[in-house]
Amino acid sequence: MKHDDNLAGEMQRRGVSRRAFLKFGSYVASLMALPPSAAEALAEGLAAARRQSVIWLSFQECTGCTESLTRSYAPTLENLIFDFISLDYHETLMAVSGEAAEKAREAAMAANRGKYIVVVDGSVPMKDGGVYATIGGRTNHQILEDTVKDAFAVVAVGTCAAFGGLPRANPNPTGAVPISTLVGGKPLINISGCPPIPEAMTGALAYVLSFGKLPELDHLGRPKAFFGETIHDRCYRRPFYERGEFADGFDDAGARQGFCLYKVGCKGPVTYNSCATMKWNGGVSFPIQSGHGCLGCSEPDFWDQGGFYRPLSTPLGAMGPALAGAALAGAALGVGAALSARSHQKSYLASAEKEKE
Amino acid sequence: MELLAFARGQALTFSVAVFVLGVLWRLVGVLALPAWRDFSPPREGSAPNWLSAIRAIFRKMIPHRTFLKEGMFTTVNGYVFHFGLGVVVFLFVPHILFLRSLFGVSWPGLPNGVITGVGALTAGSLLVALAYRLTSPVLKLISRPNDYLSWLLTFLPVATGLAATAHVGPRYETMLALHILSVCAFLIWFPFGKLMHAFLFVLSRGATGIRFGHRGAQL
């Protein structure tokens, strides 16, 4: 692979026109809600960029994020992004395996020192020396540290990488941690979701590629362009919520009429993602549209919010025992207080009687 | 999300437990005090004690006309925010779901627009009540920290709830967490301050009802 040529030249050789570049530029720009002028800048930036070396590390994960990315229904986009980047290491997608694969990673790191991007999906187990996930005898933690050291930026893809996800769910047996805790000061983008929306991954990468910097991020390190609004605020069922029309189950009249799924546990109001606007499978649908509430998969600890079907406004814990204990203690304190007041009165009565005598 | 999980989790469990503990402590602490037995013969034809108590509980819902001359504002404004709080607390669907999770029963709610309107009215009514407390010479004299704290802890859930709905202030999940935490503060203070009147009014009116009923006097 040649790295000294810019993308424009390479694309031209492959028969990709300048017009296609501009089209892609305006697509990404509109996805990320950039001003119209950015479309051209983005295209120009991409054209001038060199093919970007990307090392994709997979730790405690399920490969769903890769599935999501590769099964994107925007073939042009997918083709383009894979054309723009040189995916130098990706366990699932690369042909070689074993030592040859690790060699490829090392070679790419050496050739692109300080310039390559590390994409991580999956969380890193830290308990017991990180023995719960190793590749070639090295723990995920070691591999991550090693790889990130000379990287330009890190992209944590999927909720496991971004926030720990399922591996970190209570009781977190492997001591899983999100990537953000292990990369020191390296620039980091979190693209959360289980899996993330493909366009969010490609859009963020394209932005970094074109502008050579990170897009605007929210307080959890996620691009605001994709994670700036809640599912609830953009949900097409929102009017039902406002009118107080709810499905009480998944097969009742309300569900059939497409009413709001708040009562059956939808986490849309506190979940920041683009599902409701960009949708999935090429804009066909998204969970709420197909009749299931949002799980809140792009938010930290979404596994531990007391159950997917528990409404957002209900308490998380089981209150029974605490309340029973409190009731008993309260009654006991009440009786105690009354007895103390009674003895107070009695002692006074006794002294008053004495005075009478 | 962490703050929200804390609010929905430990904070809510703790505050509801404190609420239960405090309410029982106070009620039992008062009810377990000795009572003077009244050996005087009741007025001829007077109602049994339980009936006098119940009558007083209802009778006291509306002041005598003569007391409304000066007390119209206190009464009407009091009704407005009590009614408003009742509607918002018991007829907003997310709140109904909360109550259902505690008591296992639910009922239909009102559209959000109505709730928001009533919530705004309630907030306004509470502000007016505070303004009155701060300006009336009588109320200034008799008010204690208890009154202002109880006011604040009633106002905060209304204000944070409205802010969360209107997307004012911090992010929604933070606002929602603050809303729940403000309710927690309300619940924790409830048994120890005058908010407890929500339970005590039954006892207080009932006791006087019994005394007056026994004497054949009108309340």
Place this chain on the structure above:
Amino acid sequence: MTAKTTGSGVAFDAQGDRADAERRDAAMQAFVRDFARTAAIHMESCLRCGMCANACHFYVTTGDPKYTPINKLRPFEQAYHRHVGPFAPIYRLLGLKSNVSIAMLQEWESLIYDGCTLCGRCTLACPMGIDISELIKEARHGMYRAGLVPDRLELMDRTAKAWGSPASPAEDFADIIRETGEANGVPMNVDLPEADYVVTVAPAELTDHTKALSDVARILNKIGVKWTYSTAGFEASNIGYINGDLPLQEKMTRKIIDNAIAVGAHTLILPECGHAYGAARWEAARWYGKKLPLRIIHMTEFLAETVASGKIKLKKMGETTCFHDPCQLARRGGVTEAPRAVLKALGLDLKEFEDHGELAWCCGGGGGVVSNVRADPLRFKAFSIKRKQVEDAHTQHFVTACGQCRITLALGAKHDKWDQKVESLLEIVADHLED
């Protein structure tokens, strides 16, 4: 026993020579002693809504917020929360409610004795149904034990202890009865060993309103029952009840009840006096711990039942009147129909005040205020409400059924140089008996 003033310039009287802390503790203990369930519930329940202020004749006529009824309880609320309430241990532990200071008690003396007639109108205004006037009566128990009582009330207390009545020595009682009977030409019964009816009196009847003594006799003679006055138990007004002197309240109560039982009476008739009704009708049994073997009825109830039974016939007057409901009789005693029935039997057309019956405005002199000369200016202010009511009624008569109310109203009229006679229901009935 000298008039003093607190640091804030409020006059107070103090009896005895005791250390401040001792006084304070005595007040608190006496107050705590009475804390039964109902009082505790009421101490817990105030919302600070201020509705009680406009129910109080002293607040309404002075506009001074300190007369807000619930404010009169302030030191005792503090004491309740520190000593009796369910959270008392916590309050003490955290020092959240300090011990009541003697200065505070001194300052509150005038609010509890001068500034409250125990009329209970505030109780009706309270949306929580807090019986404020009952709580103030209990607060007086503490004040009395602390020796912080207006000197005039304390003087009556000592007189009652010495004489058995604040008005006249017991030795003179039989003579007063006989002399009154002779003066008015009515045969009197005093100290009969046995009787069905025992009649008791109020201080005013031994001084200003002696005609009432023979008026009762005239009616009882007319219906021909066995009745008597008794030197051993004649004084029904209970200064102990008013002052908060519980031992004296018990003593005064036992005197009239024991005597009535001794003469075998089935009915004890209380004089036209409000607080006598409160002390005897509702609280007498408290001292015996059981149901009493006799009826205790107010003069007004006696008149009503006698008229209703047809045992006496009354001449129709055919005139107009207004009626002042004594607080202890109407609002706190439930006797509102009886006087109206009697007025009707007299052929008097009753023009009701706007606020009457249980809502009646107090005369301003109840709860010892009329005897407490220190409170005169305040009392005269409160009188303006009653005066306006009477003037607006435009009637030929102005009647009431309580001697203390009558004195208060007459004093108010005199102070205002307002020519208005205040009549007694009993006296009108006696004056209109058909032969």
